[in-house]
Amino acid sequence: MGVETKRMAKAMTAATGDDSFAGRIKSWPERIANFYRDVRTEMKKVTAPPLKEVQATTVVVIVTVFLFAGYFWVVDVALGHSIDYMFRYFTHLH
Numbered sequence: 001m002g003v004e005t006k007r008m009a010k011a012m013t014a015a016t017g018d019d020s021f022a023g024r025i026k027s028w029p030e031r032i033a034n035f036y037r038d039v040r041t042e043m044k045k046v047t048a049p050p051l052k053e054v055q056a057t058t059v060v061v062i063v064t065v066f067l068f069a070g071y072f073w074v075v076d077v078a079l080g081h082s083i084d085y086m087f088r089y090f091t092h093l094h
Contacts, residue, residue, distance in 0.1 A: 049057075
């Protein structure tokens, strides 16, 4: 087991040892400290992507947004004209 897993298991057994309100209040500072320690450990593992990768994914997102916008515009216009045609057709029957 990893160090984080052991610490989390220890915290879980400590937290379940006393389920009373006072027990939860007493363990609050320790749980907060464990949480921030775990956050600090995980943040050390985070790496920022290189600038070229950020630029490439940004271009992909922008192009995809415009493609979907165009697709939904075409679908909206087609459905709008179809519904308009149906209303005109059914109103002229009477």
